[in-house]
Amino acid sequence: MNGKKGSCVMIDINLMSKAVPPEAVRKSGGGGLAPSRKWIRDVWEFAREDTNRVTFSLKVGLAVLLASLLILFRGPFEVFGNNIIWSIITVSMIFEYTVGAMFNRGFNRALGSLLAGIFAIVVMHVGLSSGHIAEPYVIALSIFFIGAATSFMKLWPSLVPYEYGFRVVLFTYCLIIISDYRMGSPVRTAMERLYLIAIGGMIAVLVNVLIFPIWAGDQLHRELVSCFSSVADSLEECVEKYLRDEGLDRPEFSKKVMDEFPDEPAFRKCKATLNTSSKLESLANAAKWEPPHGRFMHFFYPWSEYVKVGAVLRHCAYEVMALHGCLHSEIQAPYNLRCTFQHEILDATNQAAELIRSLAKDISSMKHTLHSSPLRRVHSSTERLQRSIDTHSYLLTRFTSPPPMTVFLLPNCRITLQHPLSQSQGLLRQVERAVLQQQQQR
Template sequence: MDGGKKGSVEIDIGPPPPVKNTGGGSSTSSNTSPSQWIWDVLEFAMEDTNRVTFSLKVGFACLLVSLLILIRHPYEFFGANIVWALLTVAIMFEGFNRALGSLFAGIFAVVSMQIAASSGSILAPYIIAFSIFLVGAITSFMKLWPSLVPYEYGFRVILLTYCLIVANGYNRVGDAMRTSVDRLYSVAIGGVVTVLVNVLLFPIWAGEQLHKELIEHFDLVADSLQECVKKYLNDDGTERPEFLKTVMDDFHDEPAYRKCRAILKSSSALDSLASSAKWEPPHGRFRHFFYPWAEYVSVGSVLRHCAYEVMAMHGCLHSEIQAPYSLRCAFRADILDTATRAAELLRSLSEDIYNMKRRPHPTLLNHVHNSTERLQRSIDLHSYLLTSSQLSLDREEEDGDNDDDDGHLIEVVAINVGAFKETTVTKQHRRRLRSWPSVEAAELEDGAIGLMQRRAFERSTAALSLATFTSLLVEFVARLDHLVEAVDKLGRLAKFKHEIVSS
């Protein structure tokens, strides 16, 4: 910062640190080495074993269908049309709606060819052309319908398969109707093989994945809440990184934060799993028909609204304006108790969904509400600490502009609140207890307000950041009531086992 020019600020951003190359060669070659590539593949496979299972099942289904081509007698019966079975296998493993699209396209093609054949050679081309136009227009319009947007690819498959079957089989030498029927049989064979492989060999149910992911989201929100609160209360400012570094939105020392951020992006994934689970037959612990998979999406939506508050609390944790460490310690017990009770309730709801049981939570809810009321009462009783600009001004006028004024502030907070004991801090620590903006930044402005009074106002503004953090925590607790209601509705519609808990 250039002190010679009044009212101007120069920011010197140094060059980035050099990248160390520990491998002795270029980083590109080390990252693309065969051993590193193999290790990355193994890590990717071990993260989710269902990926390996799915790949092996696709390969096995393709192998079974290819036997109809490699063996002479089936190939002589179906001919080259058996290739449609392979295409059906590849399409069906992409989604059940695509499989239905292939089946419907085959049926429509057979019906159209039958109508064209019975109309004579003159009208047949016009009927085929009109049917292609009609199918293309209807499928393109239906996939734009809001409620049918999730099945967009299914309509695309209908259009593609129908055009290939009809247009490619019309001018072939021989019976066009027979060609269409053979292709329909091939599509049916591919569909049957795919269903049998999916159901009988290590089935991967979308409903179970949805159930598992929702449980993980509950635990991640609870972990992220506790991590954020503990880090906020334990941060004395001595190791806080520069603001320009924290706006990168990537905190390597906070894994729960990154996972909580991933929850906010999981809406489309839950919707996709729920739409796929609706087509699955009763299985496992989900034995009754018309299982309320949509309620899982509703619970996930309410949980994401709770995660929004946690993300906002993380924003307070890494903001430029910070409350003094002494002031945070004054309300430490109440804030920590509220966060712990809220995380306990989240884990209890997660356990209920995992065990598929309905348990009332009046005791846990009362604990959470009581701890929140204690926190609000404590802030109300000591609200003068959050707006004590005049108190800080008097203290500074009495002792002067030195590093001991923050030590006196610690004594004032300790005497009035009685929440912590006076500790000995270094001058560097005391300087860090000063909040944004810094004294140097204030000196750059010309105004009628004196420097001492301006610093007092700045300290009061920084103290209000604690009120922001606590208000976000209180709002998080308020949203837990809606989350409990959503989980109870899910348990009622899904017919979870009702369990009475003695309070």
């Protein structure tokens, strides 16, 4: 193994290539008990992170149970028959985590089922009126046309939010028209299925809205506030580590170091903030479908502004990520140089973090209490840091030494010393040359 300060020989003797460490034997001695405990602990931690996950699961089970009662009781089953399965399918398909997402999907489901039912009834009438010979061809051409049209329209940029609705049109139309081809009274069967889809949708809406509702607007609000706090914490952690690191035993900048980045809190928080783009957009789109609720008692609440603020905040997170990259750079400033500007750097960092937390507090309380004083303090702290850098600019040169010192030995004889304490031999030579030059001038 070659090192930077010398070399040594490393001998690796492998006596048992297939030997199993004793620790592994002890761990595997319990059979499947240890993995099962780990799985239970992971499930428990996953549920503790967000209790709404458990609430959502229980609500889905309740909604499916209520829809299944239409089959379990004899009266509804005698009226609708096996078509009751459409209510259960509707509940399982439109029930979403948040109320806004469910309204969005429910609207697509309702509109798609209505259009599919209308198309199916029209095509059935056309097929019956065209005769038994032409009816299969009419149905086949209609299926081809509906499949091609819905698949093309869901790719249209302005219709992308309604992509699920086009899938429902194709799915429902094919099931209605194919399953009723050999049955009598197809119009009655199609209407019954539309009724059952409406019943399933009403069950899902009532359960999701009336029993511990999970609002997308509230989640969007909390997510944006947590992003502000994460950026402020990451900024302080990066600067504190930069000033605390003395540069001893620094590992080489390699893939191994890159793999260790996720273990650092500052890196994790910044990465989580940068990955919130799609989440904020989806929550904002879902919140637009929600009725006024809680603190958001205004129609047409500007949810899109949350997405814009999140985009600006991600630019700040990129800057913090750049600071984090400086911690693992191969080229580092000396530790004593960092200590020279430590007070000014900490002051500027604390003022910037306080400003970010003030913005988060204003967004959380939905009150404009932020004045210009935090921003002025940030500007003044950065100006003090800049003045300190200008004052000690000589430390940033290649040779970190004080400015040149001029010594007058004889009249009209001046010597400029660059390193008066470290280069004694050069000093003597300069003195000798100056004395000889003075004698020659005389």
